[in-house]
Amino acid sequence: MFIGAQVSLYPMTSDFAGVILSSLRGLDPYRGRLRIETDDISTLMVGGPEPLFDAVRDLFARAARDPAHVTMHVTFSRGCPGEPDDPTCRCDTLTRAQGLSLAERQAGALEAVRTAPVLGVDIDVQFSLYVLGQYRHMDEIYGCIDFLKNSGTFLRSKNFCTRLRGDAGAVFEALRQAFLRFGPAEGHVTIDMTASANSPGRH
Numbered sequence: 001m002f003i004g005a006q007v008s009l010y011p012m013t014s015d016f017a018g019v020i021l022s023s024l025r026g027l028d029p030y031r032g033r034l035r036i037e038t039d040d041i042s043t044l045m046v047g048g049p050e051p052l053f054d055a056v057r058d059l060f061a062r063a064a065r066d067p068a069h070v071t072m073h074v075t076f077s078r079g080c081p082g083e084p085d086d087p088t089c090r091c092d093t094l095t096r097a098q099g100l101s102l103a104e105r106q107a108g109a110l111e112a113v114r115t116a117p118v119l120g121v122d123i124d125v126q127f128s129l130y131v132l133g134q135y136r137h138m139d140e141i142y143g144c145i146d147f148l149k150n151s152g153t154f155l156r157s158k159n160f161c162t163r164l165r166g167d168a169g170a171v172f173e174a175l176r177q178a179f180l181r182f183g184p185a186e187g188h189v190t191i192d193m194t195a196s197a198n199s200p201g202r203h
């Protein structure tokens with residue numbers, strides 16, 4: 001299994017370089033558990049989904065504490081057949097989810113969101129879940145949407161994506177659960193996500 005993310009941060013301020021560099025320091029606690037590579041376009045993070053989603057969450061939460069509007073685009077992927085297996089990407093949640101019914105997976109996801117840490121940073125997210133190469137993939141996507149509607153983070157549906165709103169802790173936990181509990185445990189699943197904080201046009 002190969003699990004990772006490509007992350008790009010966009011602060012809407014003249015001091016964008018300072019915000020980006022400061023936010024990247026939020027990844028320091030995760031460097032022993034994730035492979036992290038930054039270039040002029042994005043930051044690659046590879047590793048297990050527990051530290052991966054926590055690292056992306058903390059990167060954005062740190063940027064969002066600056067008063068300027070900031071957005072972040074992330075592509076998460078697991079199980080891509082074009083990538084090599086990586087032992088650091090081992091995931092107990094995926095192993096346990098194999099063979100569970102959709103209702104059991106939804107219940108586990110809701111419990112994880114309910115117990116997520118509160119970070120005190122309010123964010124908005126829109127994202128799309130892609131269950132690739134699976135017959136009846138829409139059953140998994142509809143199951144994920146039902147989970148989100150009961151998670152306390154659901155804002156509304158949009159064409160091609162779902163809007164979430166709330167504390168960064170709960171929102172990123174909802175994303176992690178969508179990524180891990182919907183779609184086959186050994187299959188290729190991706191999330192395309194945009195996060196926003198401090199937007200002057202928020203409604």
